[in-house]
Amino acid sequence: MQASAFGIAILWSVPGMSQADQTLPLPLTGSAYRVARQAYGSYDSHRYQASVGYAREAIRQRPDVMSLRLLLASALEAQGDRRAAVRAIEDAIKALGPEPALRARRSALLAIIASGANSPSDPNALTGNMAKTAQRAYRAYAKHDYDDAIAAANEVLAARPDVMPLYLLVIDALTAQGRDLDAYNAVIAATQRGGDNPGLRARRRFIGARLGPVAASEAYDALRRGDTDIAISRARAAIGYAPNVPGARDLLIDALIQANRFDEADQAATDAISANPSALAPWLQRGAIRERLGQRDASLADFAHAMQLQDATQQEQRNGRIVIADMALATGDPQRALDALNGLDPDGDATDLMIAVRRQKARRALTSSVAANTADLPMPQLDCTRIDSGILCTLHPFDPAYAQYAAAARAYDQHDYPLAVAQAREAVRIAPDDPVHRLLLIQALASNGDQAESKQEAANLIESGMIDTLPSMNAAYFASNAEQPALAARYYNEAVRNDELPPSSLLDAGYANLNAGAAPVAASYFRRGIDADNNGDISLQPQQAFETRRTMSELDRTWGVNASVGYRPTGDQTTFVASPGSTADKSVQAGAEAYWRPFGYFDGHTIELYARAYETLYSKAGNTTGTPSLEGALGVRAKPFASQNLVFAFERIVPLGSAVQPDWLGRIAYSNGFGTDLRVDTPSWWTGQLYAEAGHYITHPDNYATFSGELGRSYRLDAIDPHLVAFPYAVLGGDYNTQINNRASMGAGVGVNLRYWFREDAYHAPRSFVDFSLQYRSKIVGDDRAKGVFFNASFSY
Known part of the structure; x- marks a missing residue:
């Protein structure tokens, strides 16, 4: 019997609400346990006044047990005193915090109070058998016999369709049974029959908030399997149930785009903007849709507005700028692409390379003519995941291999290089002309120890001509990896002209130019690298700095x-x-x-x-x-x-x-x-x-x-001078x-060498030395010239 009373206590809690992160109360024991049993027993015996008294005493002894608080509210409500039940719940919230079950119970009570619903005290002046049947419905509801409650209420409503409290009782009973769709349809039917009222609106919102995420999830599944008709239908249903259910509007717009129903997609995006004008995604989606429809001015206006929005996360804003740049490049407007990307500094995430690649494409396109092709525009794509309240979607630039690329990037960040290689290969297979995917593959291969294949992929990138679409720094890196120093030097020097060479790459640029035969240029990079180290702009290891000065x-x-x-x-x-x-x-x-x-x-x-x-x-x-x-x-x-x-x-x-x-x-x-x-x-x-x-x-x-x-x-004699080195050795x-x-x-023997280095400065390692060498050898073959003492002193300046 205790279980049924506890069921009343949580009747209006939110189904599926996880309590895993909450601190559970200790089990009831001793006096508190006995009093609680009496409270539950009295409730199940319909002795609600006694249940209220026992529940209050149990709460006094164990104020931390939420189920006792809910039992008290249920007993007060069963007595017909819903306002007292609300006060009991508010006391519980003060004591235990805003627990989801408590908040949901309070909301439900307030909604019922506002509507004057399912109270047995006023069955709309029913008389005779109908009054008895109505009372039976209320008693069945209180006992959780929802089937009988629904049957009795419908029996009365068949003769008296004007009794709104019984409609509300049917809706509540269906909801308690988990029959959300039937409950929602009952709300609609009651509204059509008797007009809207606060009680119906509260139930429509409450039940719709439960149905909306389910419909959105069904739309998401349909879109993933390519069934755009079902996706559109379920997304619209989700919006109908709960206009603000996360992801539903995004999914509807995306499904309509995939179905080439662009006029409907435009209207869906407009509706989404009306519902939430500060959301970034619908502005970007509508801008792309209107470009596809040939409405250039309207598209530009939407993109301009999107760039002014501030509520989106930094990642969303960067992706949005890339979407705008892609559309500008596809329509032959490279300057607008550069303007869209203006001010986006490196952030250390995957968008850095995407932004840099598009800037490079735009710069190169400025010197050539690119024809617009609205039939093949890079429409932005959604990346969605399930959450408890719906579907969480983010908009990202067009990429047919986005899923594989994202999986490869995640694996790379987690140092799972074999998986990163496999996923990057698949991304390259799906989108072979995307240099971003190829770069990730090259990096993953190198990190996985496949140096030869990494170099070959870098060479393939160069041979395909895609390296020219890369930012200068990335192109230089991969040219170096492909062992093409002249090409690497060209891109490093281009990066300098574009003011894109970071101090950390000065030495790499120097060695690329040195290997390409441009020693004077290499020396200038080495000097700048040494200065950057001395100024704290980069941090070279002492030996690396010394070797740089030796090269100088x-x-x-x-x-x-x-x-x-x-x-x-x-x-x-x-x-x-x-x-x-x-x-x-x-x-x-x-x-x-x-x-x-x-x-x-x-x-x-x-x-x-x-x-x-x-x-x-x-x-x-x-x-x-x-x-x-x-x-x-x-x-x-x-x-x-x-x-x-x-x-x-x-x-x-x-x-x-x-x-x-x-x-x-x-x-x-x-x-x-x-x-x-x-x-x-x-x-x-x-x-x-x-x-x-x-x-x-x-x-x-x-x-x-x-x-x-x-x-x-060799031993450096620091106690005397750090430039003095002793070298005992075996000699042949x-x-x-x-x-x-x-x-x-x-002859063979042993020797010792003493060398003192000198003449160094900020840019040069010691360039001169004095050297003393003493050996003694024993003859192996030949005459006596192979044995004995050998000495030499030398000076190099």
Whole structure:
């Protein structure tokens, strides 16, 4: 019996209203439980006065139990005192807050009071059997026997159709049974028979608010499966039930557009605007419809009004501007498209690229003639989702693959890259000419580790010509990804001219120009990037900033001076100013060289003119030393491959001392290594370097070759100076000379190198160094020249 009384307590609560987020009261126990049982029992026995008393006592003991509050209101109403019932509900709202069930119960009571409905105290002066039948209807209603209540009320109404309270009782009983459509039809029938009144209006609104979302949901389902006739019918029904049900008007307009019923769509949009003039979507939809109908001036007026609305969210406003821009581009008015997009700064969402693509299309269209085509206009589309009160719809620009693109974008944001790739592929398949979809696919492939395919897709984008529709920055990025530096540099430079290059892309622009062979332009970008880092506009990692300055040092170098002195020179890169070749003599040699790069960096293909002089200071074998051994050289060397340290040299040996013979010398050298530069991000790092050289003397034929390989770990000596680096290493070295009896030798050992870097500034890493190297090798093959102590000191400026 308690359950039936509780059913009365929630009769007017809103069905489906979730209470999941509410704090549930503790179960009734003890005295409160016993009193509550008496309250429910009295109610079910129709002893309403006793039920009121017990309910009040139970509420005093447990004021937090909402069902007791509703029971009190029901008992008061059953006594015929609906105003007291309203006061009881208002007390409950003050104590428990505006719970949906309480608010709905209060609204229902107030509506019934306003209409004077289903009160057994005044059955419109019915007499005799009709009065008894009417009383039976009211008693059945109070007992929740709604079928009997409806049957008894209809029996009276058949003879007395003027008794409005019984119509209201039938409507309420049908509503309590969940028969909303029958209840709504009963409201309409009662209105047609007896005219409208506050009670009928209240019920029409209440029941319509329940039917409207259902009809809107049916319209949404029909539209998704392409059944526009059903969608139109159900959307109109939803509006009839509840004119303000969310999404119904949007769905009706969209369904009419899809059905090519543009005149009706125009009227539906006009009705939507009348219902809510501040809503953005119907203004945009009507503007597009009127453009489709050839009503250009009316369309422009609607779009202009839409741009003035402020109630929409920022996302909706941005999408609306894109819709207007699409329509302008399609009708051959690129300047209006630019005007629509004016002032839309990047917001970090998906609309950024959409806006940028359309701006680029508009700029390019300004230089060409585009014919209007009203039969193929990009009509805006709806993106809808279900909510409790109806369908929530947002308007977005035309995109036949919007669902797939949106799914790919969501997956990408959630780092589900395989799903993002799959959805982006489908979007590209559906709309292959949309560069936005292709860009997402390229990014998703790269993030998923499919670098080769990402590069291929970027190349396809370029080959298709769609890259020209992209904003300069996006085009530059994808040209770089496709390993087309010249094209990337072109777009980066275009972005600069359009004032679109962000500081964060300055270095990328620099390297693109550098790889494209525009070293001076690259240097200007690197300078700006360094300035941006120093000014706080960007934040480079210390090593990245250092490497940028190192690149600047290489770009700006046009000349240099080197000098060295060594005991048994080792044939590595730090002894390049010593006498070329090898010797079995344990000697000390010294030399100096100056060089000039007439073409500067020359895209990494450096050409140097050089002059060198060197002499032997000491010879254990008693060979010529001092001034008679002074030898000069004039030559040219070239590095033909930018990515490989392969150098060819040809020089004239000039005798400066009496013991020197003139000659011609051709040389080839190769070097490679890692970790040979100063680093600022770590105090120690692995270092390896290899140097090999071969040469041929022409006048006095002689062939020689020498090589040296070192592997170890470099340590920055910060306690002394952060520019000082110690490098202990293992070494393998050897040489070959046709003028020595034992032509080949090889040795291995250990060594230590100490290098001090200097001459740096804000734009350049240290460009000069002093270097000291000491080795000891053991012979592997050959004669004794492969073993012993080797020392070298060098200077590079």
